[in-house]
Amino acid sequence: MYESKQRGKNCFTFSQQVSTAFSLAGSWVKFDDAHLVGVPLIDQEHQAIGDLLNKLNVALVELLPNQKAQQMLEEILTAVAMHFRTEERLMDELDYPEAVEHKDQHRRLSAEIQYLKQRFVQGGELVVLQWLKDWFFSHIADSDKRFGEFLAAKAPSE
Numbered sequence: 526m527y528e529s530k531q532r533g534k535n536c537f538t539f540s541q542q543v544s545t546a547f548s549l550a551g552s553w554v555k556f557d558d559a560h561l562v563g564v565p566l567i568d569q570e571h572q573a574i575g576d577l578l579n580k581l582n583v584a585l586v587e588l589l590p591n592q593k594a595q596q597m598l599e600e601i602l603t604a605v606a607m608h609f610r611t612e613e614r615l616m617d618e619l620d621y622p623e624a625v626e627h628k629d630q631h632r633r634l635s636a637e638i639q640y641l642k643q644r645f646v647q648g649g650e651l652v653v654l655q656w657l658k659d660w661f662f663s664h665i666a667d668s669d670k671r672f673g674e675f676l677a678a679k680a681p682s683e
Contacts, residue, residue: 553582560665562673570608577601585650598645619679627668
């Protein structure tokens with residue numbers, strides 16, 4: 526505001542400051558014990574996805590070139606696809622009773638990926654990033670926790 530006032534009437538100035546909402550980039554996705562499902566392989570994959578979301582957030586805060594940010598988005602989507610394959614393999618091997626519903630959630634996200642990529646490229650990077658974070662934690666809380674409980678119940682007692 527002050528810079529615009531100094532320049533005179535009929536002008537505007539874009540702020541060079543980064544919003545504090547995104548300035549805490551390194552810890553934007555806080556993956557902690559509350560998000561663990563109790564299955565080390567799945568928890569490791571969740572942590573890796575959270576780390577990639579944080580990396581992308583840092584890249585966007587630091588205004589890295591869009592091509593680099595797009596590559597990072599692809600890394601996230603690849604990690605998510607790998608995670609889906611891991612979960613679906615375990616569901617099939619152990620005859621998970623809620624497999625159809627869980628796999629449908631995976632398919633819905635997979636179907637939305639093209640839209641997300643397009644939105645990302647068109648300047649909606651922060652919207653896509655927030656959407657992925659929200660989806661990630663919602664999926665853990667709504668589906669992966671139940672799946673983790675099922676897997677823990679199937680694990681042989683020591």
